[in-house]
Amino acid sequence: MDRMYLRRARNLVMSVMCMASAVVVIIPLVMILFYVAADGLRAINWGFFTNLPKPVGETGGGMANAIAGTFTMVTLATGLSLPVGLMAGIYLSEFGRGRLREAVRFLTDVLNGVPSIITGIFVYVLVVVAMGRYSALAGSVALGIIMIPIITRSTEEMLRMVPKSLREASLALGATEQQTVVKIVLRSASGGIVTGVMLAVARAAGETAPVLFTALNNRYWNQGLDQPIASLAVFIYTYGISPFEDWHSQAWGAALVLVVMVLFLNITARLVVRARQGR
Amino acid sequence: MAILEIVRIRRGKFRRPGWFAFLARCFGLLIAGLMVLIIWEVGRAAWLSIHTFGFSFFTSSRWDPVHDVFGALPFIYGTLASSLLALIIAVPLSLGIAIFLSEMAPPWLKDPVSFIVEILAAIPSVVYGLWGIFVLAPWLRDGVEDWLGNALGFLPFFQGPRSGIGLLTAGIILAIMILPTITAISREVLVAVPQSQREAMLALGGTRWETIVRVVLPYGRVGIFGAVMLGLGRAVGETMAVTMVIGNQPKISLSLFSPAYTMPSVIVNEFSEAVTQLHLSALMEIGLILFAITLLLNIVALLLVRRIGTVPVQGGRM
Known part of the structure; x- marks a missing residue:
């Protein structure tokens, strides 16, 4: 007992x-x-969103250029990674066969696990050294590479969720395989694919190390895509490790903006996915 | 798939696959090519250092940019120590949550708890770092480290000055950051354990806990090991948060209170200041070693987890 x-x-x-x-x-x-x-x-007030950073010692100043920089790079990175991720996802779900598909899927997962700092030094060697300077373009390439595997795998998952009957109906009506994929499967999975892109954007917006090696930083408005550019993540890092009280406070302000952005994207994406799965 | 296959076979006789399928395949191969290109480029950039220092790069702890002599031992040590500490903290917690979610939680509680864990994965590394410097480190210095030092000070792990900046803080931050990965995958693994296995043990008179320990966990042990490896891979490569709280001093000390330096941190701190070719190449070699470690961990983990089912797609840090 x-x-x-x-x-x-x-x-x-x-x-x-x-x-x-x-x-x-x-x-x-x-x-x-x-x-x-x-x-x-x-730390946040209206000036924070509209002003440029002030030199050390002067209070006030904002992060308008950092917000603009993050938007610029993430937009460009999405433009670069979306075609690749989308097509690779379509390949994995619709056209891939046998070992080659397994290999591509496996390497996509491996790419997903590559530390972002490695992506950073890779793009440094490939783009920054070749161009001769740090640039918004190089930063976007680095972020794009980080986004590719996320978009690829989520696209694949979403396409797999499209019912077989829909494909069969399309084929039975005489559509070719290609027409079926583009006009039926892709279209009915588009909502889900968008959520995958949102998750990738959220991830890219918060990346710091790869941006530091490729886009560096800039205390002024960006002068062009071939010039260094500021970003929220690098702003938080440089201000956070600085010795100035005022800068610490601004780092928290930037962190709030970044976290709100990232959480908004994440929560929306997850709610959408959950709603689709529940249906 | 039957009808699709038939259509495919029938049509295959009359026409080749469309250009669209070909294009999709090219993009799939592009990803594979990208992986190879990363290895090639980073390896090439590291070649000068590999050639100059050979194996002594791994065993020397002299990191001296002024004299152009480089050894990576303190960074390898710092990375392994902080990652292992993170595992020691995160594995029991993650398994606890995974068991709770798969075996105990009432249905209405499962989604909210999973959600919270997922959100932890979404917070950017640099925000963890900021929080680590200004909240966690002072708190550890003034509370936990004093307490640990007084209670367990006879152990070499808890000696020395207490600054709040060092291995302990880095380990705790890393633990929080890898917890979502280990939890999510272990949960998938546990959920995949067939119900009949549990029922058999319960029918034999086992308690719920005995069922979990003797049946559910052993059944899923391969997948759980894979989950832990993925978590370790994430911890090893984590950069910003660790750089901000670990103190960045190339010391090898057993004490958890002591500052240390990790491989990603030294790359971040010295990359833009590297003056000589050799310095830059040494940093690249550290990157290459880091890459090799994470690649190995990820490949092993993915192969292990693959046996259970598909890896769940995670937005945050997967």
């Missing part, structure tokens, strides 16, 4: 431990969001 009590007690204790770990995980999230919101809101 004693042994039974012991077993039940162990069952209870370990179950409680598992539940506790689910509670513990909430603590860092709440703490991070709380500090980002509290310290960020204190």
